[in-house]
Amino acid sequence: MTVAAAIADVTARIVARSRPSRSAYLDRLQRAAEAGPARAHLSCGNQAHAYAAMGDDKDRLAEHRTPNLGIVTAYNDMLSAHQPFERFPELIRAAARKSGATAQVAGGVPAMCDGVTQGQPGMELSLFSRDVIALASGVALSHNCYDAAVYLGVCDKIVPGLVIAAGTFGHIPAVFLPAGPMTSGLPNDEKAEVRKRFAQGEIGRDELMVAEMASYHGPGTCTFYGTANTNQMLMEFMGLHLPGASFVNPNTPLRDALTVAGVERALAITALGNDYRPAGRVLDERAFVNGIVGLMATGGSTNLVLHLPAMARAAGVILELEDFAAISAAVPLMARVYPNGLADVNHFHAAGGLGFMIGELLAAGLLHEDVVTVAGDGLARYAEEPTLDGTALVWRPGAGHSHNEKILRPATDPFQTTGGLAHLTGNLGSGVIKTSAVKPEHRVIEAPARIFEDQEAVKQAWRDDAFTEDTVVVVRFQGPKANGMPELHSLTPTLSVLLDRGLKVALVTDGRMSGASGKVPAAIHISPEAADGGPLARLRDGDIVRLDAEAGRLDVLRVDLAARAPATPDLSANGIGIGRELFAAFRAHAGPASSGAALVV
Secondary structure, eight states, X not given: OOOOHHHHHHHHHHHHHHHHHHHHHHHHHHHHHHTOOGGGGSOHHHHHHHHTTOGGGHHHHHHOOSOEEEEEEOOOSSSTTTGGGGGHHHHHHHHHHHTTOEEEEEEEOOOOOHHHHTTSGGGGGHXXXXXXXXXXXXXXXXXXXXXXXXXXXXXXTHHHHHHHHHHHTTTSOEEEOOOXXXXXXXXXXXXXXXXXXXXXXXXXXXXXXXXXXXHSOSSSBOSXXXXXXXXXXXXXXXXXXXXXXXXXXXXXXXXXXXXXXXXXXXXXXXXXXXXXXXXXXXXXHHHHHHHHHHHHHHTOOTHHHHHHHHHHHTTTOOOOHXXXXXXXXXXXXXXXXXXXXXXXXXXXXXXXXHHHHHHHHHHTTOSOOSOBOSSOBSGGGGGEEEEEETTEEEEEEOOSSOSOTTTBOOTTSOSBSSOSEEEEBSTTOEEEEEOTTSOGGGSEEEEEEEEESSHHHHHHHHHTTOOOSOEEEEEOSOSHHHHSOOBOGGGHHHHHXXXXXTOOEEEEESSBOOTTOOSSOEEEEEESOGGGTOGGGGOOTTOEEEEETTTTEEEEOSOOGGGSOOOOOOOGXXXXXXXXXXXXXXXXXXXXXXXXXXXXX
């Protein structure tokens, strides 16, 4: 298949930019592969420690003739999305034994729920947890006992952290095994309406709690198209899932069959067999371009603009914000899933889902088909969908048409001709904005700025009825060096009410918004951040700020920022309480948001 010129050009730039780092990475990969299966190089004492508790599996492990899978799990039962993983290790071990192989839980990684910490101090650890997950995965796999790894993770920072680990241990194959979305509950638009009514004082906390519990009601990912479900899309577009695995509900026969098939595939692609597919070969420049195409076509989470550059660097690939902008300009928005529409991911999946979308994008030349995936060579397999024929798992051609064009449209007749994200530049720095849920009439605003240095101050101004005119709400000192770059999603109901009142309003911040951020225009990830001397630190109340998402501009007008001294608030309290003391080194050494705000890559 011929790739469209715009996609080919972006890929060529990434390849050229990445050549030194990618070449060095592939050299390391080759040396590790040539050393052969890792367990063979361990001493007898080393191995005895590794196999001591493995019962009937000991002899197979000691013989080195069949693969041993390392399971890296993000299981906990705080996250609804990860609770189903409680059953997975035994499923994996049983499937491995049936194939004459073995599997061990190599280690666990932390997995925090952003839904629990939203608007709370714990959210200031959220972004840094990605790097902790990569580090914990590194510790798990450092035992060097594994011929392939299977990764159990779904949500916001977990999948990016696990991909960083998979890239770092790129000489062994990596298969990601998802858990799937919870069944549909209270529709997301009804939930949002209840939140707005609560913000306006029209209903009490009891009614709010009833709505929230009806929305988040069972095992699986939250059903809106936020970061967790964007991650699942990404793993499919990048060839790290089995085809069609992303949005099958937990604890169903099809879900279990896909988990078993993922184990069987991981066993088949080790260096011990004839179809060796190390993770580092899957994670090449074309795979990352395909992931960004998926991000734009689905209107996915802005958090992935932070995570993808960090994930890519672990495999020697260098991404820049300009790559996202160029791909967004070339890729149509094909899906409307909440917060970009009324449907949830279950409705999206039923309408044709990722299989239909990948088939359409391949036909339009907007994806690289000639990629290496865990399922085989070529992305065309991912236009198929899995089903059970009795008890047998089979793949059949995916939907040839959308079953609901209010949710999913063909590439030739999209919701809009460009993707769901835009890159912003200007005298206030560089950042991104999610436009897929923002009405065209709200994408340009020029208004006086109101400056805040924490989100609670915004909420207090709201309670004081201080917003009576068009306003650009600036929440600064929210970047990784200042306080870990928390999501500011709890501001969404407040700012949405202002929009509903007919005011023009926008958010500008060096922090993040949730993957569920919606109709309020939000210029986020502004870099350099205020705590690092960025321009936001020099803004003052009343300065006229212009946000133009159509032109990709973010500027303060008629002000000489260089002539002003930056604000220097006392940020010492950011490091006190809820474990924040432990992350001082992370805040001190975090990279800029424009390159992923990472420490470990």
